[in-house]
Amino acid sequence: MATRTPKSASKGPAKRSASARSTPAKRTPAPAGRPRPKPRAGASRKSSVAHPDPISWVFTMIGKLIVGLWMLFAGGVGSMARALGNNARELDPAHRRDGLGLAWLAAAIVLASMTWRNADGAVSGVVNATVRGVFGSLAWALPLLLGLLAWRYMRHPDQNADTGRMVIGWAALLVGVLGVIHVANDTPYPAGEGQGMDKVSAAGGMVGFIVSAPPMSILPSWITIPLLLLLSAFGVLVITATPVHRIPERLAELRHMLFERQSDPLPREPGRRRPRTKKPAGDGEGGDGVKPYDTPVLSEKDKERADHSPEIVPGLTDEEDAAVAAAAEAERRPPEPPLPTPAPRKVEQLVLSPQAGPYALPDLQFLKPGSAPKPQTKANTTVVNALTSVLEQFSIDAQVIGFTRGPTVTRYEIELGPAVKVEKVTALTKNIAYAVKSADVRILSPIPGKSAIGVEIPNADKDLVALGDVLRSQVAQADHHPMIVGLGKDVEGRTIVANLAKMPHLLIAGATGAGKSVCVNGLITSILMRSTPDEVRMVLVDPKRVELSVYEGIPHLITPIITNPKKAAEALEWVVGEMDRRYDDLAASGFRHVDEFNKAVRAGKLQPPPGSERVYQPYPYLLVIVDELADLMMVAPRDVEDSIVRITQLARAAGIHLVIATQRPSVDVVTGLIKANVPSRLAFAVSSLTDSRVILDQPGADKLVGQGDALFLPMGASKPIRIQNAFVSEKEIAEIVAHCKAQMQVEYREDVAAAPVKREIDEEIGDDLDLLIQAAELIVTTQFGSTSMLQRKLRVGFAKAGRLMDLLESRNVVGPSEGSKAREVLVKPDDLPGLLADLRGE
Numbered sequence: 001m002a003t004r005t006p007k008s009a010s011k012g013p014a015k016r017s018a019s020a021r022s023t024p025a026k027r028t029p030a031p032a033g034r035p036r037p038k039p040r041a042g043a044s045r046k047s048s049v050a051h052p053d054p055i056s057w058v059f060t061m062i063g064k065l066i067v068g069l070w071m072l073f074a075g076g077v078g079s080m081a082r083a084l085g086n087n088a089r090e091l092d093p094a095h096r097r098d099g100l101g102l103a104w105l106a107a108a109i110v111l112a113s114m115t116w117r118n119a120d121g122a123v124s125g126v127v128n129a130t131v132r133g134v135f136g137s138l139a140w141a142l143p144l145l146l147g148l149l150a151w152r153y154m155r156h157p158d159q160n161a162d163t164g165r166m167v168i169g170w171a172a173l174l175v176g177v178l179g180v181i182h183v184a185n186d187t188p189y190p191a192g193e194g195q196g197m198d199k200v201s202a203a204g205g206m207v208g209f210i211v212s213a214p215p216m217s218i219l220p221s222w223i224t225i226p227l228l229l230l231l232s233a234f235g236v237l238v239i240t241a242t243p244v245h246r247i248p249e250r251l252a253e254l255r256h257m258l259f260e261r262q263s264d265p266l267p268r269e270p271g272r273r274r275p276r277t278k279k280p281a282g283d284g285e286g287g288d289g290v291k292p293y294d295t296p297v298l299s300e301k302d303k304e305r306a307d308h309s310p311e312i313v314p315g316l317t318d319e320e321d322a323a324v325a326a327a328a329e330a331e332r333r334p335p336e337p338p339l340p341t342p343a344p345r346k347v348e349q350l351v352l353s354p355q356a357g358p359y360a361l362p363d364l365q366f367l368k369p370g371s372a373p374k375p376q377t378k379a380n381t382t383v384v385n386a387l388t389s390v391l392e393q394f395s396i397d398a399q400v401i402g403f404t405r406g407p408t409v410t411r412y413e414i415e416l417g418p419a420v421k422v423e424k425v426t427a428l429t430k431n432i433a434y435a436v437k438s439a440d441v442r443i444l445s446p447i448p449g450k451s452a453i454g455v456e457i458p459n460a461d462k463d464l465v466a467l468g469d470v471l472r473s474q475v476a477q478a479d480h481h482p483m484i485v486g487l488g489k490d491v492e493g494r495t496i497v498a499n500l501a502k503m504p505h506l507l508i509a510g511a512t513g514a515g516k517s518v519c520v521n522g523l524i525t526s527i528l529m530r531s532t533p534d535e536v537r538m539v540l541v542d543p544k545r546v547e548l549s550v551y552e553g554i555p556h557l558i559t560p561i562i563t564n565p566k567k568a569a570e571a572l573e574w575v576v577g578e579m580d581r582r583y584d585d586l587a588a589s590g591f592r593h594v595d596e597f598n599k600a601v602r603a604g605k606l607q608p609p610p611g612s613e614r615v616y617q618p619y620p621y622l623l624v625i626v627d628e629l630a631d632l633m634m635v636a637p638r639d640v641e642d643s644i645v646r647i648t649q650l651a652r653a654a655g656i657h658l659v660i661a662t663q664r665p666s667v668d669v670v671t672g673l674i675k676a677n678v679p680s681r682l683a684f685a686v687s688s689l690t691d692s693r694v695i696l697d698q699p700g701a702d703k704l705v706g707q708g709d710a711l712f713l714p715m716g717a718s719k720p721i722r723i724q725n726a727f728v729s730e731k732e733i734a735e736i737v738a739h740c741k742a743q744m745q746v747e748y749r750e751d752v753a754a755a756p757v758k759r760e761i762d763e764e765i766g767d768d769l770d771l772l773i774q775a776a777e778l779i780v781t782t783q784f785g786s787t788s789m790l791q792r793k794l795r796v797g798f799a800k801a802g803r804l805m806d807l808l809e810s811r812n813v814v815g816p817s818e819g820s821k822a823r824e825v826l827v828k829p830d831d832l833p834g835l836l837a838d839l840r841g842e
């Protein structure tokens with residue numbers, strides 16, 4: 001403080017006085033003794049007069065006065081316009097767009113009143129004649145088109161890119177049609193014999209003339225007209241955002257919309273229409289349990305205060321303030337509304353089986369759009385000032401060069417001067433947190449791909465990232481892989497989708513309420529939206545019983561949702577078995593990945609070996625989702641870990657993928673072995689640095705703000721990507737599930753969660769297998785074959801301990817009895833796993 005006050009106090013006035021000196025200096029007349037410029041040749045007569053005569057002096061003065069007044073007036077008008085412009089820029093963008101919409105509406109009304117009726121009056125006459133002259137016999141349509149434009153601006157303020165596209169499309173359509181009309185009316189010219197503006201106005205107007213006359217001068221009408229129709233057709237395609245290769249698909253959608261909507265399989269409440277898309281997901285609708293950014297705290301809107309209360313940050317002059325804001329603004333990306341593209345998609349999918357009929361994927365309209373990204377707010381400028389001030393206070397040669405506003409956090413970029421240590425800024429984390437009044441400041445040094453330090457600070461007003469927008473995005477639609485899932489948006493507002501098949505296994509962890517369940521729902525919903533049960537099958541393990549119950553009965557399941565942790569362990573064993581079966585097939589057919597195997601099966605290139613009755617079928621991807629690993633690890637830690645490790649080590653080529661979620665990222669749940677084999681991680685907010693290290697092997701998750709804010713570390717990456725996870729509401733899920741169930745009935749496999757029948761335990765051992773295994777472990781690890789030790793450690797009687805010892809002798813684990821001495825142990829500790837497997841009959 002002591003350093004800042006004198007610095008800032010001296011800096012501000014010093015700057016101002018410098019500018020104050022410079023401004024009058026321009027206007028100060030040259031001093032008397034200053035040499036005059038050489039007179040130019042053409043000005044010799046005038047310049048020969050040393051002192052102007054009084055009359056010309058008076059005129060000169062009047063002239064200067066007029067010029068001065070004019071400059072004053074112009075300056076006043078200019079600064080008023082600038083002030084209004086600045087205010088307009090500060091207007092809420094929604095109001096600005098509404099203003100634009102209303103302006104177009106007013107224009108439409110005025111134009112309609114002048115062109116749709118015979119208005120008398122000079123102005124109306126001129127406007128009418130001009131519009132007709134330009135647009136010919138379609139002049140009447142112009143007010144309608146302007147009205148349509150106004151409606152779009154007001155109804156879809158977040159879809160400006162689409163509106164622009166439509167304007168271009170309508171223009172092309174209009175120009176084409178006017179051209180055709182003009183040709184149909186013998187292509188009248190505005191001037192010439194038997195021609196005239198009246199004829200042009202009655203045909204295609206000047207637009208029609210310009211577009212049709214040149215081709216008509218060199219081509220016959222039967223070529224010109226199709227060319228013009230082609231232009232109109234192009235307009236229609238642009239308006240409907242339809243590339244030519246998707247015309248058949250669009251026609252099918254149209255047919256579906258017009259004729260098949262009535263036979264909608266979804267049950268609806270009487271008298272209530274299914275809500276259409278335009279409400280943000282989970283937008284306070286009754287009955288929808290989970291709401292985005294739900295909070296138990298009721299308070300005044302902090303955001304409004306943050307946005308509207310002017311904050312004075314000492315240490316910056318007005319000019320610097322404006323310069324920083326301008327620099328930051330220049331860097332900032334213009335906010336893009338989410339792409340609402342009704343994107344290309346498959347209408348009908350693979351036929352499941354001859355009886356099942358076609359399976360239609362759920363319509364993307366089931367998923368509602370999120371909120372449009374918010375533009376820069378005053379809070380951003382305030383933070384820029386605060387950061388600049390901290391850097392100044394600590395005399396660090398660095399400056400804030402810009403910022404990027406993501407859905408949950410804004411990332412401010414700090415560029416260092418030459419020879420400034422990065423640590424100088426990173427050491428200031430606490431001071432920065434203090435200055436920006438936020439505990440959750442995360443510093444990135446450097447921002448990947450940039451020579452700048454990133455300071456991520458949570459937004460007071462977050463954007464809602466909806467799964468619908470993510471799945472509708474071009475990046476999601478461009479890839480038809482059935483295992484693509486929508487994850488969310490990163491700090492730069494880019495959509496992040498991921499291919500589960502490439503992960504190939506994912507660990508999701510985060511504290512309670514951090515957004516794990518929403519994420520798991522997002523993953524499952526993404527699969528339901530994009531793939532048929534033929535392409536992806538799922539095993540859902542939900543020991544908490546409530547999280548995934550909504551999916552019960554979807555045709556993608558191969559077993560009812562497993563809620564019993566013991567059964568879950570068995571199901572994991574079944575998955576291991578399934579993996580082995582797939583590997584056998586791959587090995588027999590000489591393929592290295594199930595994708596290649598499937599391709600060959602579909603192409604009919606794979607024949608079963610002679611004499612075999614086997615019919616090859618393509619294998620669907622198998623997605624196993626465990627929602628709460630901790631519950632499983634409590635019941636059967638060894639078995640669960642074994643199965644997970646086996647699956648994760650091998651299952652990739654077999655098309656089997658695992659998603660494991662836990663809210664207890666401690667080392668006894670996420671063991672070293674599991675971690676080593678699950679390469680992709682998604683960390684939601686956790687309460688401690690240790691937890692963050694368990695999930696990501698680095699800090700960061702402890703600085704997340706919760707509610708879907710996550711760090712995604714895909715396989716192979718060293719730095720995690722910060723994303724706001726996509727939200728999907730329970731209501732949306734329910735509708736999608738209902739759709740899937742209506743498409744096809746689920747067929748469960750009996751053997752998945754049933755007790756495995758693989759063991760062939762020695763009859764002699766009978767019910768004593770568990771005890772025998774413990775006895776073998778004890779004796780082999782201690783290398784001490786004593787019956788009384790078994791009695792003590794296993795708490796069994798003498799008879800039972802003697803029997804166990806006999807069993808072990810008969811299996812060559814210990815030697816014969818040597819009276820009161822301990823028996824010789826014949827198996828070395830290294831061979832213990834093999835021995836146990838033998839005893840278990842594996």
Ligand SMILES: Nc1ncnc2c1ncn2[C@@H]1O[C@H](COP(=O)(O)OP(=O)(O)OP(=O)(O)O)[C@@H](O)[C@H]1O
Nearest residue numbers: 291292293294512513514515516517518708725727
């Ligand atoms: N992606 C998201 N976008 C917006 N809000 C979210 C998002 N994810 C979670 N939330 C909010 O956070 C709340 C808690 O999320 P969720 O139920 O997924 O937490 P969780 O980590 O699964 O907690 P638990 O382990 O206790 O079930 C949700 O009700 C919702 O309000």
